[in-house]
Amino acid sequence: MIQVQGLRKHYITGSSHVSVLRGVDLNIQAGEAVCLLGSSGAGKSTLLQILGTLDRPTEGEVLFEGSSLFEKNDDQLALFRNETMGFVFQFHHLIHELSALENVMLPGLLAKLSKEETKQKALEWLDFMGLAERAHHYPNQLSGGELQRVAIARALIRNPRILLADEPTGNLDSENSAKIQGLFFELQKKLGLTLIVVTHDLQFAQAFSKIYRMKDGYLTSN
Amino acid sequence: MFRDIKFKLWLSGRLLFNKQILFGGSAPLSFLGLVLGVAALVASMSVMRGFEHSLKQAMIDVTSDIQIIKKGKLIESWDEFAADIRKIDPSIQKIARFAYTEAVVASKGKVSGVLIQGFDFAQVGEILNLNSRVREGSLNSPAGTIAIGQGLAKRYGLKINDEVYLAVSLATPFEEDNFKRKANAFKVSAILDFGKNDWNERLILSHLPDFQELTQIGDRYTGAFVKIQDSDKAPELSHIIENQLGPRYAVLNWYEVNKNLFKAVKYESVVIFFVVFLIVIVAAFNISSTLYVLIRQRYQDIAILKALGSTQANIQIIFVMQGLLVALLGCLCGFFTGYMLSQGFMFLQTQYPLISGSVYKIDRIDIQLSWVDFFLIFIATTFACLLATYPPARKGSRLTVVEGLRED
Numbered sequence: 057m058i059q060v061q062g063l064r065k066h067y068i069t070g071s072s073h074v075s076v077l078r079g080v081d082l083n084i085q086a087g088e089a090v091c092l093l094g095s096s097g098a099g100k101s102t103l104l105q106i107l108g109t110l111d112r113p114t115e116g117e118v119l120f121e122g123s124s125l126f127e128k129n130d131d132q133l134a135l136f137r138n139e140t141m142g143f144v145f146q147f148h149h150l151i152h153e154l155s156a157l158e159n160v161m162l163p164g165l166l167a168k169l170s171k172e173e174t175k176q177k178a179l180e181w182l183d184f185m186g187l188a189e190r191a192h193h194y195p196n197q198l199s200g201g202e203l204q205r206v207a208i209a210r211a212l213i214r215n216p217r218i219l220l221a222d223e224p225t226g227n228l229d230s231e232n233s234a235k236i237q238g239l240f241f242e243l244q245k246k247l248g249l250t251l252i253v254v255t256h257d258l259q260f261a262q263a264f265s266k267i268y269r270m271k272d273g274y275l276t277s278n
Numbered sequence: 279m280f281r282d283i284k285f286k287l288w289l290s291g292r293l294l295f296n297k298q299i300l301f302g303g304s305a306p307l308s309f310l311g312l313v314l315g316v317a318a319l320v321a322s323m324s325v326m327r328g329f330e331h332s333l334k335q336a337m338i339d340v341t342s343d344i345q346i347i348k349k350g351k352l353i354e355s356w357d358e359f360a361a362d363i364r365k366i367d368p369s370i371q372k373i374a375r376f377a378y379t380e381a382v383v384a385s386k387g388k389v390s391g392v393l394i395q396g397f398d399f400a401q402v403g404e405i406l407n408l409n410s411r412v413r414e415g416s417l418n419s420p421a422g423t424i425a426i427g428q429g430l431a432k433r434y435g436l437k438i439n440d441e442v443y444l445a446v447s448l449a450t451p452f453e454e455d456n457f458k459r460k461a462n463a464f465k466v467s468a469i470l471d472f473g474k475n476d477w478n479e480r481l482i483l484s485h486l487p488d489f490q491e492l493t494q495i496g497d498r499y500t501g502a503f504v505k506i507q508d509s510d511k512a513p514e515l516s517h518i519i520e521n522q523l524g525p526r527y528a529v530l531n532w533y534e535v536n537k538n539l540f541k542a543v544k545y546e547s548v549v550i551f552f553v554v555f556l557i558v559i560v561a562a563f564n565i566s567s568t569l570y571v572l573i574r575q576r577y578q579d580i581a582i583l584k585a586l587g588s589t590q591a592n593i594q595i596i597f598v599m600q601g602l603l604v605a606l607l608g609c610l611c612g613f614f615t616g617y618m619l620s621q622g623f624m625f626l627q628t629q630y631p632l633i634s635g636s637v638y639k640i641d642r643i644d645i646q647l648s649w650v651d652f653f654l655i656f657i658a659t660t661f662a663c664l665l666a667t668y669p670p671a672r673k674g675s676r677l678t679v680v681e682g683l684r685e686d
Contacts (some may be wrong), residue, residue, distance in 0.1 A: 110679040131589045145683065149582045153296045164632055165285045181423045210586070246684020 057086040057250060058107065058218075060185045063116035065102055076102045077113070080274035084266075085219070086220045089251040091261045094270035100254045101222050101268065106227050107139055107252060108220045109133045138167050140209030146223035148203040150195045156182060159192040174213070179208035185239075201232030207238065218250045219243070225257060239262065286592065290599035293576065303571065306610050308564035309608060312659070315557035319655045320647070321619040322554050326547040327646040330540065332580040334509075336473025336640065337532035339407040340481070342374075342503035343512040345530045346519065352377070352498035360502070366457060366522050368516055369507040374401045375499040377489055383482065384435050384461075385442035392430070394444060394482045396489020397503075405505040408483070411470045414438055419467030421485050429478030431469045440466050446481065446493050462492050499528075551654075557676020558659050562666035565604055569667050573597060573674035580674055581682020594675035601667025610660070620645040 067074045076099045084090055084213040090098040105111040106118060109125055114196035119126045120140075128136065137143075137176045157178055164174030182191050195203060204224060210218060221240070225233035237260050244251045253264070261267050269276050294684065346363065353359050354373050358670055363373050376397040383392045399417050408417055415438040424435065424444070436442065447661035463485065472478050490496060506515055512531035520529040532538060573580075580593055624645050626632055635643050 105680055105683075108585070109682075131591070134584065134587050134589045139584065143585050149578060151293075151579050151582065151684070153292045158292075162583070165289075166583070166587045166592070168282050168285075170281065171285075214587075 057080070057121060058084040059086075059117075059119040060107070060119045061119070062067060063103070063106065064114050064116065065099070065111070075273055077106075077116075078104075080116070081274045082268065082271075083238035084250060086250055087244075087248050088266055089241070090253070090255045091267045092252070092270055092275075093256065093258070093261050094254075094268055097257065097272040100270040101275045103223055104220055104252065104254045104274070108143060110143075130269060137200065138163055138214060140217050142214070142216035142219045144204070144207050144211050144219070144221040144224045146226040148195070148207040148208060148227075149211070152195050152204060155192050155194055156187060156198065156202075158270050159206055160209045160213055161194070164212060164239070167214060177213055178209070181213055182196065182206070185209050199232075201226050202236060204228060204232070204276045205238055205239070208236070208243075212243065212247070215247070216249070216255045218252065220229065221253045223254055223256070233260075286596050287599055287631075290596045291603060293579070293596070293601045294572075294603060303568070304564070305568045305572065308561065308568040309604060311561035311564050312558065312604065312608035312663070313350065313611040313615055315554070316609055316655060316659055317559045318554045318557055318614035318620055319551065319659075320616025320651070321464040321623065322550050322621045323547065323651040324616070324647045325623065325643060326543060326550060326647045327651065330547075331646045332473060332642070332644050333536060333539065333543075335533060335644075338509055340474070340477060341532065341535070342405050343506045343509050343528075343532060343668065344516045345529045346489050346504060347370060347499060347501035347530070349526055352495060352500060354498050356497075356499060357463060362395060362518070362523075363504065365627070366404075366519055369511065369515065370504055371464070371507060372405050372505040373503055374398065375501075376402070376503060377486065377493070377498070377500040378494060379446055379489075379493050379500075380454050380483065381492075382445045383430070383434075383484070384445065385440065385490075387435060388434055388449055390433075392444070392480050393425075394430050394446075394485045394489060396482055396486045396493075398486050399483075404677075405446075405503045406468065407477055411472060413469050413471050415466070415468035417468050417483075421488055422464060423470035423485070424464040424488075425470055425483040427478035427481050428469050429475065430480070430482070431466070433479070436464055436466050436469070438469070442466065443561055444492060448494055455485045460494065461492075461493060462488070464488070470641075471642075473485055473640060475644075478641075481488050487601050495532070523626075546574060548570050555658060555662075561608075562662040564599065565663060566666035569597065569670040570673070571584035572600075573670050575675065577677055577682040579682075581638075581679045582676050584679045584682070590675045594600045594671045597671035597674055598664060598667050601663045601671070602660065604667075605663035606643040608663070609656050609659050612655075617647065620647065653672065 058238070060080055063077050063080040065077040067076060071191055080103060092103060096102040102111065106113050112126055112167070124169060125133070125136070157175070160178035160181060161174045164177060165171065179188065179191060185208065186211070187202060187205055190198060190202060198206065225236050228236060240251060240253065243249060255261055279508045315507050317446050324572050353375070364370055364575065374397060376395055378395040379394060382389055417425060424442070430436070441463055443463055445459055447457040449457055449459055472481055505514060509532065513533045516529045516531040516534070520527070523529065583593060627642055633643060
């Protein structure tokens with residue numbers, strides 16, 4: 057499904073030249089649950105962002121079902137993300153001025169779907185996450201675990217084929233962390249999602265079918 | 279399409295109207311600047327338009343749309359003259375005869391020059407709008423009474439039923455350089471606000487028979503008041519009448535009598551609009567800088583919207599719509615504040631002499647709020663706000679997702 061070939065990413069900050077990815081090759085099959093492990097600064101988040109088309113590589117290619125993603129322009133990539141990918145971040149990144157329901161509805165509304173249809177789907181997802189009664193609450197009225205579940209509902213409302221998560225449990229206590237971890241695998245099985253998760257939590261990583269370790273910009277299979 | 283616009287408007291509104299923005303930072307002050315700018319525009323435009331309207335209305339109320347005055351000799355056969363006038367154009371609705379002369383008014387030991395106008399009050403009532411200008415007394419009065427302006431009444435301390443003497447000089451039939459004096463006593467039956475300062479000070483209205491008796495002109499007249507269908511066509515029609523009647527008649531209309539003043543008001547309105555609009559432009563700059571700050575605070579939200587599939591153009595539109603919403607609200611609040619300022623000005627005019635009649639011809643302005651002015655102010659303000667919000671919106675939309683997410 058996703059083929060990564062010779063991926064490199066360099067940043068130039070002032071006079072220094074930083075290589076974050078130094079030639080990454082990777083194959084991810086449809087429906088796989090892939091974990092990217094590594095210490096802070098190893099380049100795992102940068103790799104995830106490039107896989108998620110949030111950033112462009114300096115060199116190399118990312119093929120999605122055989123076609124090169126970065127031949128698309130920014131608007132085409134935005135549409136691709138909306139239709140194909142869901143994102144979950146460490147710090148939920150919900151919009152504070154919108155209720156949980158409105159936050160979940162955003163990807164559908166951005167896709168110009170009808171408000172009624174999107175609302176119905178958003179309510180279903182919030183119900184699935186056990187947050188039906190919190191639908192009209194605002195982010196500052198929700199707990200950390202609830203916020204992350206709202207973020208997951210938002211990532212799933214467009215029925216994506218790939219779910220990308222960057223340290224999704226990094227900001228949660230152990231109880232909520234375990235719940236979210238369980239939820240990811242439940243969703244992967246239920247929806248046949250391709251799951252790509254960045255984490256430094258070894259216990260969480262062990263549950264994945266494929267684990268890759270990032271170190272100094274290189275990727276090794278574990 | 280409509281659904282998409284509705285969504286963007288909704289989102290830009292939700293991102294704009296929150297406690298942090300409404301009650302903190304420079305946003306409320308920037309908005310206040312815009313409101314004051316719009317209010318100043320509304321107030322100044324309504325004063326200028328009111329000035330023009332008050333002057334025009336005074337002219338039409340007191341001197342009719344068109345006045346025809348015979349030069350030299352007086353008009354002798356009214357019916358024939360009136361029939362000739364009516365034939366000129368079908369838009370002529372009504373005509374009424376009048377006569378006038380310079381005179382001297384004497385009362386309570388004071389003497390000054392005045393202009394007496396004599397006409398049939400009932401007939402002229404269909405052409406002039408004098409009844410609306412009566413401040414005391416009534417125009418429905420018997421022979422031997424006169425109506426005076428409020429300026430003259432104040433200067434002489436005259437009240438209803440007070441007696442005044444009107445004196446005219448009459449040329450003797452045998453020696454043209456010799457004059458004899460004729461004076462009659464009249465009672466004041468009405469005090470009017472003629473709308474123009476010099477009329478309030480100098481104009482006296484009398485019944486036509488009284489006037490003819492005082493000036494001894496017999497059944498003759500100076501000219502005619504003419505009422506036409508559309509007052510704004512008076513300049514055009516007066517030229518037609520002038521051409522038809524020839525050089526023995528002077529044809530005046532409400533516009534040409536004060537042409538320079540009306541032109542000056544028009545030009546001044548344009549100049550004032552642009553000068554006061556500078557306040558709106560400064561306010562728009564403030565809004566622009568505020569929006570830069572607000573967009574800087576929204577980097578994470580922009581990044582998330584982009585990650586969820588929003589294009590650069592969508593982000594730009596959402597923030598430009600914020601400028602549009604600010605302009606709309608600023609206009610609404612500004613229109614209301616401007617209206618209140620205008621009302622305040624109207625009230626203050628009744629309490630204090632704000633306008634010098636000797637300088638501006640009128641000593642009171644009826645504020646005129648015009649939809650055309652509202653529309654122009656709205657368009658200009660919206661355009662200024664959209665221009666001002668475009669640069670920050672463009673900057674925000676160009677932010678990359680990775681840059682935005684780094685703002686943790």
